[in-house]
Amino acid sequence: MQLEDIKGLGPKTINLLRRLGINDYNDLITYYPYRYDVIKKTDVVNGEKVVIDGVLESLPTVTYLRNHKDKMSFKLNTGDHLFNVVIFNRGFLKSKLSVGTSITVIGKYEKNMIVASDIKFKLIGDETRIEPIYHVTTGINSSQLNNIIINAINDDIIDYVPDYLNKKYDFKDKLSCIKKIHKPSNMNLEDVKNKLKYEELFLFMLKMNYLKNKRGERGLERKVDINKVKDFINTLPFTLTPDQEKSVYEIYDDLISDKRMNRLLQGDVGSGKTIVSFIALYINYLSGYQGALMAPTEILAYQHYVNIKKSLPDLNVALLTGKLKVSEKKKIYKELEEGSIDIVIGTHALISDDVVYHNLGLVITDEQHRFGVSQRNSLRNKGVMPDVLYMSATPIPRTYAITLFGDMDISSIKTKPNGRKEIITYLKKDSEIKDVLTMMYEQIKLKHQIYVIAPLIEESDKIELENVIKLKDKMELAFGKVCKVGLMHGKLSASEKDEVMSRFKNNEIQILISTTVIEVGVDVPNATMMVVFDSYRFGLSALHQLRGRVGRNDLQSYFIMISDQEAKRLKVLVDTGDGFKISEADFKLRGSGDIFGVRQSGDMQFRIADLKNDFDLLLQAKEDSLDFLNNHVNEYKYIYKTVEKLDNLD
Ligand code: ADP
Ligand code: MG
Numbered sequence: 001m002q003l004e005d006i007k008g009l010g011p012k013t014i015n016l017l018r019r020l021g022i023n024d025y026n027d028l029i030t031y032y033p034y035r036y037d038v039i040k041k042t043d044v045v046n047g048e049k050v051v052i053d054g055v056l057e058s059l060p061t062v063t064y065l066r067n068h069k070d071k072m073s074f075k076l077n078t079g080d081h082l083f084n085v086v087i088f089n090r091g092f093l094k095s096k097l098s099v100g101t102s103i104t105v106i107g108k109y110e111k112n113m114i115v116a117s118d119i120k121f122k123l124i125g126d127e128t129r130i131e132p133i134y135h136v137t138t139g140i141n142s143s144q145l146n147n148i149i150i151n152a153i154n155d156d157i158i159d160y161v162p163d164y165l166n167k168k169y170d171f172k173d174k175l176s177c178i179k180k181i182h183k184p185s186n187m188n189l190e191d192v193k194n195k196l197k198y199e200e201l202f203l204f205m206l207k208m209n210y211l212k213n214k215r216g217e218r219g220l221e222r223k224v225d226i227n228k229v230k231d232f233i234n235t236l237p238f239t240l241t242p243d244q245e246k247s248v249y250e251i252y253d254d255l256i257s258d259k260r261m262n263r264l265l266q267g268d269v270g271s272g273k274t275i276v277s278f279i280a281l282y283i284n285y286l287s288g289y290q291g292a293l294m295a296p297t298e299i300l301a302y303q304h305y306v307n308i309k310k311s312l313p314d315l316n317v318a319l320l321t322g323k324l325k326v327s328e329k330k331k332i333y334k335e336l337e338e339g340s341i342d343i344v345i346g347t348h349a350l351i352s353d354d355v356v357y358h359n360l361g362l363v364i365t366d367e368q369h370r371f372g373v374s375q376r377n378s379l380r381n382k383g384v385m386p387d388v389l390y391m392s393a394t395p396i397p398r399t400y401a402i403t404l405f406g407d408m409d410i411s412s413i414k415t416k417p418n419g420r421k422e423i424i425t426y427l428k429k430d431s432e433i434k435d436v437l438t439m440m441y442e443q444i445k446l447k448h449q450i451y452v453i454a455p456l457i458e459e460s461d462k463i464e465l466e467n468v469i470k471l472k473d474k475m476e477l478a479f480g481k482v483c484k485v486g487l488m489h490g491k492l493s494a495s496e497k498d499e500v501m502s503r504f505k506n507n508e509i510q511i512l513i514s515t516t517v518i519e520v521g522v523d524v525p526n527a528t529m530m531v532v533f534d535s536y537r538f539g540l541s542a543l544h545q546l547r548g549r550v551g552r553n554d555l556q557s558y559f560i561m562i563s564d565q566e567a568k569r570l571k572v573l574v575d576t577g578d579g580f581k582i583s584e585a586d587f588k589l590r591g592s593g594d595i596f597g598v599r600q601s602g603d604m605q606f607r608i609a610d611l612k613n614d615f616d617l618l619l620q621a622k623e624d625s626l627d628f629l630n631n632h633v634n635e636y637k638y639i640y641k642t643v644e645k646l647d648n649l650d
Pocket of ligand 2: 273
């Protein structure tokens with residue numbers, strides 16, 4: 001039903017509703033209150049909240065203040081007392097108030113007077129009134145919206161929870177739940193809320209599972225000689241940690257099975273995900289398919305390229321980034337399509353429309369939260385459905401994994417390679433820069449290297465550049481005599497960046513000043529200290545990622561944040577090195593907006609359910625939705641149709 005078809009709604013109101021995102025009848029009745037005010041007569045106690053009935057003893061007087069504000073005063077007779085009442089910005093009510101008018105006054109009693117926050121013309125008496133409070137906009141208040149909703153509710157309500165599930169959970173029918181949530185007679189709303197939450201989650205999971213089924217889960221069935229994999233692992237300069245080994249075998253099992261792999265490899269920065277991905281690429285190669293490893297930055301792609309060539313010198317590995325010359329790109333495109341390239345490492349360029357793979361069997365995305373869902377899905381291929389492995393250092397709570405991918409398998413690397421020490425983390429004020437320089441000097445004396453992250457300036461590239469250059473000059477002044485200071489920033493060309501980076505790697509540069517272009521993945525084990533100016537400008541997870549650039553061997557490493565602001569937030573990093581806790585804290589501070597770098601789009605916005613708090617309900621809904629799709633679809637065509645209509649995820 002359209003808003004225009006609802007009796008009593010004029011165009012002006014409809015416009016207001018549209019502003020709240022209410023576009024039809026269903027939106028309107030599922031526009032739930034976010035809280036309730038419970039109003040009940042109180043005693044009048046100094047300094048306390050007061051709710052009291054009375055009769056006006058005087059005509060109100062209104063004085064007008066600055067900025068269109070006003071103040072109204074009157075005397076209220078409550079039968080046994082006479083109170084002075086003031087209320088701000090309700091001057092427009094003056095005409096409705098005369099001597100003898102009965103009202104309820106809600107406010108606070110202080111210094112022999114009531115400062116009211118609201119006036120009601122319906123007396124409270126001995127009743128307990130529950131007022132639903134909605135998110136509203138100027139031009140409409142909660143009680144007006146509530147009236148509109150109550151008037152609109154009719155029998156035309158579709159319950160998306162099938163009868164047998166309503167029975168299973170003892171849920172009430174949807175109509176009575178909708179009525180009750182907008183007009184409760186008491187605050188026992190748990191059952192009602194659960195039903196409405198469940199309905200949302202059930203529909204959501206139905207949609208996820210529907211999409212998953214539709215995409216088809218059959219993957220490549222492969223034959224791989226496990227001994228060759230073991231031989232390769234034995235050539236590595238270290239033994240795999242137990243978690244790395246477990247992850248390798250989980251991936252191996254996925255790859256040889258006919259099920260399509262959809263796996264997340266999760267592990268804190270420095271936990272050693274890269275080598276696991278190389279082994280996966282090798283297994284894929286052994287079974288005769290091409291592999292692709294996609295990295296979020298040029299530098300990281302290049303680093304992987306160099307490393308994998310070292311690990312697997314007999315394979316034909318190519319590097320494909322946006323910075324290549326057209327002729328170079330064309331050559332790689334051709335070889336990818338013909339199949340002479342075994343493994344390609346690259347950036348977004350890997351998923352450009354021009355790239356056609358001969359037989360891509362495995363796609364790995366590193367630090368994958370930086371790629372959008374649609375990008376990950378746009379790999380063009382000849383005939384085969386590649387297996388997919390995502391790697392992430394940002395621990396993704398299972399909740400999001402489940403909701404975004406219906407069902408993604410997860411391998412976790414929980415412990416870092418042996419001998420790693422905790423990275424000692426300090427938070428320093430701008431005025432403590434001398435301490436910082438002293439600590440830097442200690443590291444330089446030990447022949448270690450240091451990253452300095454320059455203040456992040458959002459206003460303009462030009463200012464940013466000036467800033468890092470200034471910082472470099474200062475560092476030159478302090479350390480120029482004892483070591484070499486290098487500079488890395490976004491304005492450098494790819495080859496210039498590579499040049500600086502490789503000089504740092506080769507220890508020709510000892511202090512590297514950088515904007516955050518080094519943010520992800522770079523591996524320089526001799527770097528034992530990172531100093532971050534204006535740390536408050538970064539999210540906690542981003543800082544934790546940065547911190548992961550140091551502490552990459554058994555040397556004691558240090559992470560120093562400099563900031564005069566937001567000490568409380570930054571303290572989280574001083575207190576814990578646990579990436580999971582940090583991302584939880586970040587999540588709480590920032591809200592649930594950003595998952596996998598994909599903004600929560602329409603399909604993930606819930607009206608009443610909450611992925612975090614209603615996780616158990618979500619799991620139930622997930623199970624039920626699978627069973628529904630397998631066994632009950634035909635009895636409930638109307639539900640399935642709705643799910644098909646919701647098919648707009650990518
Ligand atoms: P991340 O998980 O952040 O991608 P990397 O894969 O870059 O971590 O690994 C960090 C460092 O640890 C690298 O220098 C890598 O060679 C080294 N490394 C990985 N696995 C092991 C291991 N089992 N034992 C010792 N060092 C390892
Ligand atoms: Mg990595």
